[in-house]
Amino acid sequence: STLLEWLCYAVMMSYHFVNGYPLSTYAEFVFLNIQDLVLVLTILYFGDRLGLEALLYIIGYITVVSVISTSLAVAKIVINFVLPVSMSSKLIQLRALWTSRDASSVSSTTWFLAFYSCIARIFTTIMETGDIPVLLTQSSAAVLNCSIALSVVFLNGQKAAGKREKRA
Numbered sequence: 001s002t003l004l005e006w007l008c009y010a011v012m013m014s015y016h017f018v019n020g021y022p023l024s025t026y027a028e029f030v031f032l033n034i035q036d037l038v039l040v041l042t043i044l045y046f047g048d049r050l051g052l053e054a055l056l057y058i059i060g061y062i063t064v065v066s067v068i069s070t071s072l073a074v075a076k077i078v079i080n081f082v083l084p085v086s087m088s089s090k091l092i093q094l095r096a097l098w099t100s101r102d103a104s105s106v107s108s109t110t111w112f113l114a115f116y117s118c119i120a121r122i123f124t125t126i127m128e129t130g131d132i133p134v135l136l137t138q139s140s141a142a143v144l145n146c147s148i149a150l151s152v153v154f155l156n157g158q159k160a161a162g163k164r165e166k167r168a
Helices: 002-019 027-046 053-072 072-100 106-127 132-167
Strands: none
Touching: 002 027, 002 053, 002 072, 002 132, 027 053, 053 072, 072 132, 106 132
């Protein structure tokens, strides 16, 4: 799911850039791309897969950004795939949470921040560009980010209640 998220951030950043949108509408994606690069490399490092696999991901990322950033026509086609890919990445995470019923390694704070970030991007997009594909993507991401955050709170609450019952 991290790779899918990273791909979406790359496409969104490149799409905004090639459309000539104000930096305020996509500056966050620059930092999110860096954050997800670090996450991907960390995951690969701890999975003993840092070598060739990491290099292939980075080359793929650079290729995607380069192609989208140089062609408005390609950017307008590719942006339509961000919504289903973004939703898939978050649905994978939701499924994993509810399948394992263990949210101990997931931070609800992080997911609530992601939710609020999407809300901010929705307002920025409305005020600055009115871009419908971006609004749809950010709106669905906001709903799913909030769903993940609430799931974490709920599952951690169940776990805490179970511990209290065992002690009693």
